[in-house]
Amino acid sequence: MTDTSGPQAKTLALYGHPFSSYTWKALIPLYANVTPFDFRIVDPDHPENVEVVQSAGPHGKFPVLADGEHLIFEATSIIEYLALHYPGPEMLIPSDPDAAIGTRMLDRVFDNYVMNTMQVIVDEYIRDANNPDPALLAAVREKLTRTYGWLESWLQFYPAMGQITLIECAAAPSLFYADWVHPIGEEFPRLKRWRAHLLALPAVKRCVDDARPYRPFFPLGAPDRD
Ligand SMILES: N[C@@H](CCC(=O)N[C@@H](CS)C(=O)NCC(=O)O)C(=O)O
Numbered sequence: 001m002t003d004t005s006g007p008q009a010k011t012l013a014l015y016g017h018p019f020s021s022y023t024w025k026a027l028i029p030l031y032a033n034v035t036p037f038d039f040r041i042v043d044p045d046h047p048e049n050v051e052v053v054q055s056a057g058p059h060g061k062f063p064v065l066a067d068g069e070h071l072i073f074e075a076t077s078i079i080e081y082l083a084l085h086y087p088g089p090e091m092l093i094p095s096d097p098d099a100a101i102g103t104r105m106l107d108r109v110f111d112n113y114v115m116n117t118m119q120v121i122v123d124e125y126i127r128d129a130n131n132p133d134p135a136l137l138a139a140v141r142e143k144l145t146r147t148y149g150w151l152e153s154w155l156q157f158y159p160a161m162g163q164i165t166l167i168e169c170a171a172a173p174s175l176f177y178a179d180w181v182h183p184i185g186e187e188f189p190r191l192k193r194w195r196a197h198l199l200a201l202p203a204v205k206r207c208v209d210d211a212r213p214y215r216p217f218f219p220l221g222a223p224d225r226d
Helices: 021-032 047-056 075-085 097-127 134-156 166-181 189-200 202-217
Strands: 012-016 038-041 064-067 070-073
Touching: 012 021, 012 047, 021 075, 021 166, 021 202, 038 047, 047 064, 047 070, 064 075, 070 075, 075 097, 075 166, 097 134, 097 166, 134 189, 166 189, 166 202, 189 202
Parallel strands: 012 038
Antiparallel strands: 012 064, 064 070
């Protein structure tokens, strides 16, 4: 999928899948900072890559970043690692400690209250696409609506447009898929606009485009947009 090459030797490799939201989260900073790396797809045709991922963390999840022999898992930790060891034009974590706490807090919001919440619905459709549990779906949709409301208020005070930090890395994939699962309503105009802004960032657009061939596999059916 990715030719990230340049003249420099690549010491980094990212293991993941182009349709995986958490893989996007790690790809976005690599693309944004033009950091050279090899992409290693995790799928049944590449058991050697599956093996690396299985060896890295307790549940064998991806993405995994390899820097030589050093394996880093958890997308947030990968971004922290990149910010420290492979800095680029985008300052992924603010240097001011208080601002950094705020950035990390928002990262938790997107993982825990958007991505992982939305994933409950996706998992329910994987379990039985024809007969998902309506009570479960309603409860999770209510949680997502509450999160959208919170983000709509938060965006009033989030000044930035254009930069890529840990916040954007977490927000773009989680809002991309959450909107497919539980559309962001007209009552959340700032959030709708911000999602559109995020998807237009070149580093994010590249992830969206590379994932297009896999859309037929989306358990709820991918909408004909984005
Ligand atoms: N907390 C992990 C979540 C990673 C995760 O859930 N990855 C999914 C792909 S988006 C995965 O590995 N799925 C395959 C599996 O669970 O076996 C992170 O932030 O990196």
